[in-house]
Amino acid sequence: MRKEIxxxxxxxxxTVDLLTDLAPRTCRIIEDALPxxxxxxxxxxxxxxxxxxxxxxxxxxxNMKVSEKGELAYWNARQTLCIFxxxxxxxxxxxxxxxxxxxxxxxxxxxxxxxEKPGKRMVIKAxxx
Amino acid sequence: MQAxxxxxxxxxxxxxxxEPADIARLRTRKGARNQGxxxxxxxxxxxxxxxxxxxxxxxxARQGGVDLGTMKAVTDPLLEFYxxxxxxxxxxxxxxxxxxxxxxxxxxxxxxEEYAALTGELSLYIGRMDYWVDLxxxxxxxxxxxxxxxx
Numbered sequence: 001m002r003k004e005i006x007x008x009x010x011x012x013x014x015t016v017d018l019l020t021d022l023a024p025r026t027c028r029i030i031e032d033a034l035p036x037x038x039x040x041x042x043x044x045x046x047x048x049x050x051x052x053x054x055x056x057x058x059x060x061x062x063n064m065k066v067s068e069k070g071e072l073a074y075w076n077a078r079q080t081l082c083i084f085x086x087x088x089x090x091x092x093x094x095x096x097x098x099x100x101x102x103x104x105x106x107x108x109x110x111x112x113x114x115x116e117k118p119g120k121r122m123v124i125k126a127x128x129x
Numbered sequence: 130m131q132a133x134x135x136x137x138x139x140x141x142x143x144x145x146x147x148e149p150a151d152i153a154r155l156r157t158r159k160g161a162r163n164q165g166x167x168x169x170x171x172x173x174x175x176x177x178x179x180x181x182x183x184x185x186x187x188x189x190a191r192q193g194g195v196d197l198g199t200m201k202a203v204t205d206p207l208l209e210f211y212x213x214x215x216x217x218x219x220x221x222x223x224x225x226x227x228x229x230x231x232x233x234x235x236x237x238x239x240x241x242e243e244y245a246a247l248t249g250e251l252s253l254y255i256g257r258m259d260y261w262v263d264l265x266x267x268x269x270x271x272x273x274x275x276x277x278x279x280x
Contacts, residue, residue, distance in 0.1 A: 039264070041264065055145065055253055077181075077184065078184075118263070118264050
Protein backbone atom coordinates (compact mmCIF):
# COMPACT_ATOMS: atom_id res chain seq x y z
CA MET A 1 0.00 0.00 0.00
CA ARG A 2 1.28 3.47 -0.91
CA LYS A 3 2.04 5.65 2.10
CA GLU A 4 2.62 9.37 1.94
CA ILE A 5 3.89 11.96 4.39
CA UNK A 6 4.09 15.72 4.12
CA UNK A 7 7.01 18.14 4.36
CA UNK A 8 6.32 21.73 5.38
CA UNK A 9 9.09 24.22 4.73
CA UNK A 10 8.60 27.97 4.46
CA UNK A 11 5.47 28.49 2.42
CA UNK A 12 5.78 25.17 0.65
CA UNK A 13 4.06 21.85 1.22
CA UNK A 14 5.56 18.79 -0.40
CA THR A 15 4.53 15.16 -0.64
CA VAL A 16 6.86 12.26 0.11
CA ASP A 17 6.22 8.66 -0.80
CA LEU A 18 7.52 6.34 1.91
CA LEU A 19 9.44 3.43 0.41
CA THR A 20 7.65 0.88 2.56
CA ASP A 21 8.52 -1.99 0.26
CA LEU A 22 12.27 -1.27 0.31
CA ALA A 23 12.72 0.08 3.85
CA PRO A 24 9.73 -1.14 5.89
CA ARG A 25 11.33 -0.96 9.36
CA THR A 26 12.76 2.51 8.79
CA CYS A 27 9.47 3.80 7.40
CA ARG A 28 7.63 2.45 10.45
CA ILE A 29 10.08 4.19 12.83
CA ILE A 30 9.74 7.46 10.92
CA GLU A 31 5.94 7.21 10.84
CA ASP A 32 5.79 6.50 14.57
CA ALA A 33 7.96 9.57 15.26
CA LEU A 34 5.77 12.01 13.32
CA PRO A 35 5.36 14.92 13.51
CA UNK A 36 9.06 15.75 13.38
CA UNK A 37 10.30 19.32 13.56
CA UNK A 38 13.83 20.03 12.50
CA UNK A 39 16.13 23.02 12.30
CA UNK A 40 17.90 22.76 8.98
CA UNK A 41 21.57 22.94 8.22
CA UNK A 42 23.07 22.64 4.79
CA UNK A 43 25.50 19.79 4.19
CA UNK A 44 29.08 21.00 3.92
CA UNK A 45 30.61 18.45 1.55
CA UNK A 46 27.56 17.47 -0.47
CA UNK A 47 25.91 20.20 -2.49
CA UNK A 48 22.11 20.49 -2.58
CA UNK A 49 21.52 18.52 0.60
CA UNK A 50 19.86 19.82 3.77
CA UNK A 51 19.47 17.86 6.96
CA UNK A 52 18.31 17.96 10.55
CA UNK A 53 18.96 15.80 13.57
CA UNK A 54 16.27 13.47 14.89
CA UNK A 55 16.12 12.26 18.50
CA UNK A 56 16.47 8.54 17.82
CA UNK A 57 18.76 5.90 16.44
CA UNK A 58 17.92 3.57 13.59
CA UNK A 59 20.57 0.94 14.07
CA UNK A 60 19.70 -1.59 11.37
CA UNK A 61 20.59 -0.29 7.90
CA UNK A 62 17.98 -0.79 5.21
CA ASN A 63 17.80 0.01 1.50
CA MET A 64 21.37 1.29 1.60
CA LYS A 65 21.95 3.18 -1.59
CA VAL A 66 23.57 6.27 -2.97
CA SER A 67 20.77 8.81 -2.81
CA GLU A 68 19.37 10.58 -5.82
CA LYS A 69 17.69 13.92 -6.30
CA GLY A 70 14.41 14.05 -4.40
CA GLU A 71 15.16 11.27 -1.94
CA LEU A 72 15.07 11.24 1.86
CA ALA A 73 17.52 9.19 3.90
CA TYR A 74 18.57 8.53 7.49
CA TRP A 75 22.28 8.76 8.36
CA ASN A 76 23.02 6.86 11.54
CA ALA A 77 26.52 8.29 12.01
CA ARG A 78 24.88 11.53 13.18
CA GLN A 79 21.16 10.64 13.58
CA THR A 80 20.12 12.97 10.80
CA LEU A 81 17.38 13.02 8.20
CA CYS A 82 18.93 14.06 4.91
CA ILE A 83 16.95 15.62 2.09
CA PHE A 84 18.70 15.51 -1.28
CA UNK A 85 16.81 18.28 -2.99
CA UNK A 86 18.64 18.56 -6.30
CA UNK A 87 21.49 17.10 -8.33
CA UNK A 88 24.50 16.32 -6.15
CA UNK A 89 27.25 13.79 -5.56
CA UNK A 90 26.53 11.98 -2.26
CA UNK A 91 29.30 10.73 0.01
CA UNK A 92 28.07 7.14 0.02
CA UNK A 93 25.16 4.82 0.62
CA UNK A 94 22.62 5.67 3.33
CA UNK A 95 19.32 4.25 4.55
CA UNK A 96 16.97 5.64 1.91
CA UNK A 97 13.31 5.63 2.94
CA UNK A 98 11.42 8.26 0.96
CA UNK A 99 11.03 9.97 -2.37
CA UNK A 100 9.52 13.41 -2.98
CA UNK A 101 6.62 13.04 -5.38
CA UNK A 102 4.85 16.36 -4.95
CA UNK A 103 6.21 19.91 -5.21
CA UNK A 104 9.91 19.13 -5.43
CA UNK A 105 10.33 22.55 -7.06
CA UNK A 106 8.90 24.25 -3.95
CA UNK A 107 11.21 22.31 -1.69
CA UNK A 108 14.15 23.22 -3.90
CA UNK A 109 13.34 26.93 -3.64
CA UNK A 110 13.18 26.83 0.14
CA UNK A 111 16.05 24.40 0.74
CA UNK A 112 18.45 26.25 -1.55
CA UNK A 113 18.26 29.25 0.81
CA UNK A 114 19.57 27.20 3.74
CA UNK A 115 23.19 27.53 2.58
CA GLU A 116 23.00 31.31 3.01
CA LYS A 117 20.50 31.28 5.86
CA PRO A 118 20.74 28.12 7.96
CA GLY A 119 18.28 27.51 10.76
CA LYS A 120 15.10 27.35 8.71
CA ARG A 121 12.51 25.00 10.22
CA MET A 122 11.06 21.97 8.52
CA VAL A 123 8.12 19.90 9.73
CA ILE A 124 7.48 16.38 8.53
CA LYS A 125 4.00 15.13 9.37
CA ALA A 126 1.50 12.48 8.46
CA UNK A 127 -0.44 13.18 5.29
CA UNK A 128 -3.90 14.60 5.94
CA UNK A 129 -6.54 12.58 4.14
CA MET B 130 20.26 3.84 36.10
CA GLN B 131 17.19 5.09 34.26
CA ALA B 132 17.06 8.33 36.26
CA UNK B 133 20.36 9.81 35.00
CA UNK B 134 19.47 8.87 31.40
CA UNK B 135 16.09 10.56 31.84
CA UNK B 136 17.77 13.65 33.25
CA UNK B 137 19.99 14.00 30.19
CA UNK B 138 16.98 13.33 27.95
CA UNK B 139 15.01 16.13 29.63
CA UNK B 140 17.99 18.48 29.22
CA UNK B 141 18.27 17.45 25.58
CA UNK B 142 14.56 17.99 24.94
CA UNK B 143 14.84 21.48 26.43
CA UNK B 144 17.45 22.48 23.84
CA UNK B 145 16.02 20.56 20.90
CA UNK B 146 14.17 23.48 19.31
CA UNK B 147 15.16 26.30 21.66
CA GLU B 148 18.60 27.82 21.48
CA PRO B 149 20.59 26.71 24.53
CA ALA B 150 22.06 29.26 26.95
CA ASP B 151 25.47 27.80 26.13
CA ILE B 152 25.27 29.36 22.67
CA ALA B 153 25.13 32.87 24.13
CA ARG B 154 28.02 31.98 26.44
CA LEU B 155 30.09 30.61 23.57
CA ARG B 156 29.52 33.81 21.60
CA THR B 157 31.22 35.79 24.36
CA ARG B 158 34.36 33.66 24.09
CA LYS B 159 37.17 35.44 22.33
CA GLY B 160 40.22 33.67 21.01
CA ALA B 161 43.48 34.93 19.57
CA ARG B 162 43.43 38.59 18.42
CA ASN B 163 40.13 39.12 20.22
CA GLN B 164 38.00 37.29 17.63
CA GLY B 165 35.39 34.62 18.30
CA UNK B 166 35.51 32.56 15.12
CA UNK B 167 38.21 30.15 16.25
CA UNK B 168 36.36 29.40 19.51
CA UNK B 169 33.18 28.57 17.58
CA UNK B 170 34.97 26.45 14.99
CA UNK B 171 36.93 24.56 17.63
CA UNK B 172 33.84 24.06 19.80
CA UNK B 173 32.04 22.50 16.84
CA UNK B 174 35.02 20.25 16.21
CA UNK B 175 35.17 19.09 19.84
CA UNK B 176 31.42 18.41 19.97
CA UNK B 177 31.55 16.41 16.76
CA UNK B 178 34.47 14.37 18.05
CA UNK B 179 32.60 13.26 21.15
CA UNK B 180 29.52 12.30 19.13
CA UNK B 181 31.71 10.11 16.92
CA UNK B 182 33.35 8.45 19.94
CA UNK B 183 30.02 7.90 21.73
CA UNK B 184 28.28 6.47 18.69
CA UNK B 185 31.10 4.01 18.02
CA UNK B 186 31.33 2.97 21.66
CA UNK B 187 27.56 2.55 21.79
CA UNK B 188 27.72 0.42 18.66
CA UNK B 189 30.39 -1.83 20.15
CA ALA B 190 28.36 -2.24 23.34
CA ARG B 191 25.20 -3.10 21.38
CA GLN B 192 27.01 -5.87 19.52
CA GLY B 193 27.87 -7.46 22.86
CA GLY B 194 30.74 -9.78 23.67
CA VAL B 195 32.86 -7.02 25.17
CA ASP B 196 33.91 -6.41 28.73
CA LEU B 197 31.80 -3.74 30.42
CA GLY B 198 34.62 -2.74 32.76
CA THR B 199 36.91 -1.99 29.83
CA MET B 200 34.21 0.01 28.07
CA LYS B 201 33.71 2.09 31.20
CA ALA B 202 37.46 2.53 31.68
CA VAL B 203 37.79 3.84 28.12
CA THR B 204 34.76 6.11 28.37
CA ASP B 205 35.40 7.73 31.76
CA PRO B 206 38.52 9.74 30.81
CA LEU B 207 36.95 10.74 27.50
CA LEU B 208 34.00 12.25 29.33
CA GLU B 209 36.31 13.95 31.82
CA PHE B 210 38.36 15.46 29.00
CA TYR B 211 35.40 16.75 27.01
CA UNK B 212 33.54 18.08 30.07
CA UNK B 213 36.61 20.11 31.01
CA UNK B 214 37.05 21.28 27.43
CA UNK B 215 33.43 22.38 26.91
CA UNK B 216 33.23 24.18 30.23
CA UNK B 217 36.76 25.51 30.45
CA UNK B 218 37.62 26.48 26.88
CA UNK B 219 34.24 27.40 25.44
CA UNK B 220 32.08 28.50 28.41
CA UNK B 221 29.51 25.81 27.52
CA UNK B 222 28.80 25.10 31.16
CA UNK B 223 25.44 23.35 30.68
CA UNK B 224 26.97 21.00 28.14
CA UNK B 225 29.85 20.31 30.50
CA UNK B 226 27.35 19.58 33.27
CA UNK B 227 25.49 17.08 31.09
CA UNK B 228 28.74 15.28 30.28
CA UNK B 229 29.65 15.22 33.99
CA UNK B 230 26.21 13.77 34.80
CA UNK B 231 26.88 10.99 32.32
CA UNK B 232 30.33 10.43 33.79
CA UNK B 233 28.86 10.10 37.28
CA UNK B 234 26.14 7.77 36.00
CA UNK B 235 28.71 5.61 34.22
CA UNK B 236 29.91 4.35 37.61
CA UNK B 237 26.43 2.89 38.25
CA UNK B 238 26.12 1.16 34.86
CA UNK B 239 25.70 -2.60 35.37
CA UNK B 240 25.08 -3.94 31.85
CA UNK B 241 26.08 -3.24 28.26
CA GLU B 242 22.44 -2.32 27.54
CA GLU B 243 22.57 0.37 30.23
CA TYR B 244 25.90 1.54 28.84
CA ALA B 245 24.38 1.85 25.33
CA ALA B 246 21.36 3.74 26.69
CA LEU B 247 23.54 6.21 28.56
CA THR B 248 26.03 6.84 25.75
CA GLY B 249 23.20 7.04 23.21
CA GLU B 250 21.32 9.68 25.14
CA LEU B 251 24.46 11.72 25.72
CA SER B 252 25.32 11.45 22.02
CA LEU B 253 21.93 12.90 21.05
CA TYR B 254 22.47 15.82 23.45
CA ILE B 255 26.00 16.56 22.25
CA GLY B 256 24.93 16.14 18.63
CA ARG B 257 22.18 18.68 19.12
CA MET B 258 24.64 21.12 20.69
CA ASP B 259 26.98 20.59 17.75
CA TYR B 260 24.27 21.58 15.29
CA TRP B 261 23.41 24.67 17.32
CA VAL B 262 27.07 25.72 17.19
CA ASP B 263 27.12 24.93 13.46
CA LEU B 264 24.46 27.62 12.98
CA UNK B 265 26.93 30.21 14.31
CA UNK B 266 29.36 29.50 11.50
CA UNK B 267 28.69 31.62 8.39
CA UNK B 268 29.58 28.84 6.00
CA UNK B 269 28.53 30.66 2.84
CA UNK B 270 30.65 33.75 3.55
CA UNK B 271 33.46 31.65 4.97
CA UNK B 272 33.58 29.63 1.75
CA UNK B 273 33.66 32.77 -0.40
CA UNK B 274 36.43 34.41 1.61
CA UNK B 275 38.44 31.19 1.71
CA UNK B 276 38.33 30.91 -2.07
CA UNK B 277 39.40 34.55 -2.46
CA UNK B 278 42.31 34.16 -0.07
CA UNK B 279 43.53 30.87 -1.49
CA UNK B 280 43.33 32.02 -5.09
